[in-house]
Amino acid sequence: MSVDIVLTVNGTRRTIPIPDPRITLLDLLREGLHLTGAKKGCDRGQCGACTVLVDGRRINACLALAISLDGAEVLTIEGLAEGDRLHPVQAAFIAHDGFQCGFCTPGQIMSAVGLIREAQAGQDPERIREAMSGNLCRCGAYAGITEAVLEAQAAMSPQPADMSPQPADQSQGEAA
Template identity: 60%
Template sequence: MNQDDDAGPNRWGVSRRNFLGGSLAAAAAVTPLTTGQVEAAGAASALTVDGVAQVTVRAAVNGAPVTLRVDPRATLLDTLRERLDLKGTKKGCDRGQCGACTVHIDGQRVLSCLTLAATTTGRKITTIEGLADGDRLHPMQQAFIDHDGLQCGFCTPGQIMSAVAMVDDEGGADSDDEIRERMSGNICRCSAYPRIVDSIRDAQQVMR
């Protein structure tokens, strides 16, 4: 294509020179954004990540008030581990089948991998890090140590959190068989179940 062809009209009667000139004129005619509009646009972008609007969560975590902006799809498990650095809550199956991620919400045991962080506003969340009273371990934590109720330890935080809620919130168990039944949602891949039952049986006597 030569210079004349470039400047001349095409089959639609529009030349490149005329098109560019019209575009520049249209751009120049756009009203500039005011300072307030720029600030509003910046604030709006801060409320989204990758195009997803964030939500504000205000909750108490281990007794401390926490305010976070989170993706509405984020699980409580990932929020605790990645945003609050509370790594005691373990990611096991990530499907609600193993119990390793058990935490308390308002005293009740829940699977944090199946709980959206956005649903916890106004709630009290307790993780394994929040059970001890300073340097004094919770009776359930101490019982797991005394009875060696663990092997690899990966499932232990979830086992302890589930057992504490089972005693405090649900009234405990009256027999070893009942302990096994009510703790059946917490899997120990190392099969340390006899010592886990011993730990819970003795701890609930102290807790009661």
């Protein structure tokens, strides 16, 4: 029996049929909504390639049942940029070579966006690395990733009170 849920995905509210309660948020995004930015790496919560923001918090989309998230707001990598204008975290990953093959990159970037919203790590590279440990990079681009997160965080004014998905244009003019 199919059940309808309501999700706000990248700012658009939509009613989505869930034909099987086994469908994870990751499978719904990729197969149902054709948002293939979030990647299915391990599908077991170990690699972080599926990281998205749900109600403003980064989680592993592979370990969340879509049906249980009825009413939630979801932000994926597809919702970050404003047209051709990249989100500061995206721009910083390019500036610092924070990737090589790119498979883990959407998850890394969404995790970094979540980390900056959490506003717990500060400008301490060791705390940034600890806070990014849920995202594996097989190419080993960690040095560039850490630099990118530090730069993007410095460029964005922290808004810990705002837990809603943040439109990219809120950071307009703040990226160095």
